[in-house]
Amino acid sequence: MSGYLLEGKDLTKEFPAGKNKTVHAVSKVSLGLVEGETLGLVGESGCGKSTLGRMMIRALKPTSGEVFFRSRPLTAMSGKEFAAVRRSFQMIFQDPYASLDPRMTVRDLIAEPLETHHICSGKKEITERVLELMDAVGVPGDFLYRYPHQFSGGQRQRIGIARAVAQDPEVIVCDEPVSALDVSVQNQILNLLSDLKRKRTLTYLFISHDLSVVRHISDRVCVMFLGKICESGPTGEVWAAPAHPYTSFLLRAVPKADPKERTDASLLLTGEIPSPIDPPTGCRFHTRCPFAVKQCAEEEPPLRTRGERTVACHFPLDRNGT
Amino acid sequence: MHNILEVRHLSAGFSARKSEVKAVDDVSLLVPEGKIVGIVGESGCGKSMTARAVMGLIRYPGRVISGSVLLDGRELVGMPEKEKRALRGSKMSMIFQEPMTSLNPVMKVGRQVEEAIRIHEKVSREEAAHRSVEILTSVGVPEAEKRCLCYPHQLSGGLRQRVMIAMAMILDPRLLIADEPTTALDVTVEAQILQLMRTLSSGGTGILLISHDLGVIAQVCDHVYVMYAGRIVESAETAELFDRPLHPYTRGLLNSVRSLRGGGDVLDTIPGVVPNLMRMPAGCGFSPRCLECREECVRDVPRLVDEGDGHLIRCFLYEGEAAE
Ligand SMILES: Nc1ncnc2c1ncn2[C@@H]1O[C@H](COP(=O)(O)OP(=O)(O)OP(=O)(O)O)[C@@H](O)[C@H]1O
Ligand SMILES: Nc1ncnc2c1ncn2[C@@H]1O[C@H](COP(=O)(O)OP(=O)(O)OP(=O)(O)O)[C@@H](O)[C@H]1O
Ligand SMILES: [Mg+2]
Numbered sequence: 001m002s003g004y005l006l007e008g009k010d011l012t013k014e015f016p017a018g019k020n021k022t023v024h025a026v027s028k029v030s031l032g033l034v035e036g037e038t039l040g041l042v043g044e045s046g047c048g049k050s051t052l053g054r055m056m057i058r059a060l061k062p063t064s065g066e067v068f069f070r071s072r073p074l075t076a077m078s079g080k081e082f083a084a085v086r087r088s089f090q091m092i093f094q095d096p097y098a099s100l101d102p103r104m105t106v107r108d109l110i111a112e113p114l115e116t117h118h119i120c121s122g123k124k125e126i127t128e129r130v131l132e133l134m135d136a137v138g139v140p141g142d143f144l145y146r147y148p149h150q151f152s153g154g155q156r157q158r159i160g161i162a163r164a165v166a167q168d169p170e171v172i173v174c175d176e177p178v179s180a181l182d183v184s185v186q187n188q189i190l191n192l193l194s195d196l197k198r199k200r201t202l203t204y205l206f207i208s209h210d211l212s213v214v215r216h217i218s219d220r221v222c223v224m225f226l227g228k229i230c231e232s233g234p235t236g237e238v239w240a241a242p243a244h245p246y247t248s249f250l251l252r253a254v255p256k257a258d259p260k261e262r263t264d265a266s267l268l269l270t271g272e273i274p275s276p277i278d279p280p281t282g283c284r285f286h287t288r289c290p291f292a293v294k295q296c297a298e299e300e301p302p303l304r305t306r307g308e309r310t311v312a313c314h315f316p317l318d319r320n321g322t
Numbered sequence: 323m324h325n326i327l328e329v330r331h332l333s334a335g336f337s338a339r340k341s342e343v344k345a346v347d348d349v350s351l352l353v354p355e356g357k358i359v360g361i362v363g364e365s366g367c368g369k370s371m372t373a374r375a376v377m378g379l380i381r382y383p384g385r386v387i388s389g390s391v392l393l394d395g396r397e398l399v400g401m402p403e404k405e406k407r408a409l410r411g412s413k414m415s416m417i418f419q420e421p422m423t424s425l426n427p428v429m430k431v432g433r434q435v436e437e438a439i440r441i442h443e444k445v446s447r448e449e450a451a452h453r454s455v456e457i458l459t460s461v462g463v464p465e466a467e468k469r470c471l472c473y474p475h476q477l478s479g480g481l482r483q484r485v486m487i488a489m490a491m492i493l494d495p496r497l498l499i500a501d502e503p504t505t506a507l508d509v510t511v512e513a514q515i516l517q518l519m520r521t522l523s524s525g526g527t528g529i530l531l532i533s534h535d536l537g538v539i540a541q542v543c544d545h546v547y548v549m550y551a552g553r554i555v556e557s558a559e560t561a562e563l564f565d566r567p568l569h570p571y572t573r574g575l576l577n578s579v580r581s582l583r584g585g586g587d588v589l590d591t592i593p594g595v596v597p598n599l600m601r602m603p604a605g606c607g608f609s610p611r612c613l614e615c616r617e618e619c620v621r622d623v624p625r626l627v628d629e630g631d632g633h634l635i636r637c638f639l640y641e642g643e644a645a646e
């Protein structure tokens with residue numbers, strides 16, 4: 001028994017990219033979610049976060065590897081078996097504009113998952129349940145018959161969240177749920193997600209490239225670089241003392257909202273993000289890593305565990321950052 | 323210090339069914355030589371509209387209603403389109419949030435950079451090609467020679483943005499307007515682009531940087547204008563603004579900044595949402611969301627007053643004080 005609610009083992013996803021080329025979107029990644037926790041997943045654009053998140057809830061079939069839900073093999077289930085557990089998983093997307101059907105009213109949008117999963121029936125009962133959900137996510141009930149375009153970005157995201165929790169899921173993959181919103185609205189949505197988690201037993205896989213968002217919301221964090229996990233551990237510890245050079249550069253690059261603490265340009269990463277079509281040999285970060293030596297280009301560093309933390313680096317940083 | 327850009331009492335908006343809505347209302351601002359000046363504010367507050375008004379790039383049905391825009395002392399409002407276009411190719415340029423929209427999708431990147439060089443000065447094809455590789459390398463495009471042969475869609479967002487910056491640098495403009503130049507980028511790439519902006523400004527270019535990210539503003543700007551619902555509500559030197567924010571909106575914005583160190587279970591927010599342009603409150607635009615709202619705030623628009631040392635504030639909480 002792994003003790004994980006949802007666990008991915010050696011997940012790999014490759015996409016064909018024409019002319020016998022392959023995009024190595026996710027390469028042999030293992031990931032576990034403990035019931036009731038929020039696991040953050042961070043990394044640069046294109047590193048495979050969404051692909052990994054979708055494989056975890058069987059919204060995308062892995063090229064190889066397996067996912068287990070309560071120790072049962074999710075990936076190997078037949079369509080019929082999966083249908084029975086499907087309502088345990090939900091996803092919230094980045095773009096509150098694109099993810100809602102513009103021709104449906106708020107009532108019908110939130111009622112849809114209730115009807116699909118036979119959670120309640122009868123027009124009156126459904127409407128009552130929809131109103132409860134609207135209340136839970138902070139959208140006034142008198143907006144019941146409005147259309148998505150009549151709402152602001154933050155309100156639309158609330159409607160998306162109401163849809164996601166309607167079917168009482170156990171795991172929600174939140175894929176950049178606040179990236180398209182203004183800071184103060186981001187905070188409103190983050191507070192709402194925390195609040196819902198306290199009231200219902202929910203487990204979140206929280207994907208974001210915003211390190212302060214991840215710091216706030218997640219108990220543990222996984223840092224990804226080009227299809228692989230390079231570091232993981234309790235968020236506070238990792239942020240305070242990153243062990244992988246990439247994590248450390250990522251944290252240093254965050255623009256601090258304090259003019260007295262301006263980023264020292266000499267501490268920035270240079271070079272371009274390598275391509276997932278032709279990932280570097282050895283450690284995938286070595287082409288950008290200022291500490292890289294010959295071994296890094298030749299040998300892939302294994303993911304090593306130290307207590308609650310893991311790191312994939314031949315020369316991990318110590319607490320003083322060297 | 324010499325001001326490259328002087329915007330005075332600029333209003334711009336849209337005509338809609340018999341009425342006119344103002345998206346930019348009586349905005350005045352300065353961009354001095356060699357300085358980076360920021361405009362910060364929530365989505366829809368009129369940042370891009372202000373930028374477009376300065377560049378003379380407002381699209382129909384929008385228009386400049388009144389006010390003046392001076393570039394090195396020359397009036398741009400009312401200037402014939404042909405003259406304005408010539409200025410846009412030389413003295414002022416703009417970088418947009420999504421660089422894809424401003425690069426030609428069917429022309430190789432190298433050619434586009436070469437053309438920009440050749441518009442600017444008379445040099446041979448070979449010389450221009452050579453220079454374009456040089457300049458792309460200088461803005462951090464790796465293997466620039468190879469990248470010159472790519473079409474825009476074959477480059478990543480960060481690379482495209484750097485190509486746009488390279489083109490802006492070739493023009494060596496007096497004024498560069500950057501409208502959310504890093505919003506679509508990763509933090510590591512964003513930091514590189516911000517560094518390029520600093521380099522450009524140290525060469526004398528005045529930069530107007532638009533962003534809703536207080537981190538970005540704090541990192542590079544010398545002076546900041548805070549905009550809310552079409553109006554400038556506060557303006558100060560960057561250090562002063564972050565040290566001593568006065569407007570309830572600015573304070574709310576600064577409180578919403580999350581720390582990398584974590585802390586606190588519930589994040590601070592500004593309750594409510596930005597008002598719709600069609601249903602603007604009669605008084606202060608922020609009054610429906612303001613915890614310190616008083617009777618006069620709902621009725622009248624406060625004036626922009628100097629609270630000392632050029633720290634401007636548009637709020638009744640301070641207007642009384644200044645008068646006393
Ligand atoms: N259907 C697909 N076909 C081909 N390539 C794909 C497909 N989906 C994703 N990819 C590629 O796989 C890689 C990982 O993509 P993914 O969307 O998982 O990244 P991400 O980390 O979520 O990025 P972002 O932060 O931009 O959302 C990228 O290089 C992407 O271009
Ligand atoms: N064609 C139009 N007709 C009417 N109103 C418009 C039109 N285009 C834009 N607006 C409005 O003008 C206002 C200012 O828009 P602007 O694009 O300047 O905002 P912004 O501050 O740049 O926001 P963002 O951060 O989202 O880019 C917004 O309220 C917008 O809804
Ligand atoms: Mg993604």
Ligand SMILES: [Mg+2]
Pocket residue numbers: 369370371501
């Ligand atoms: Mg804009």
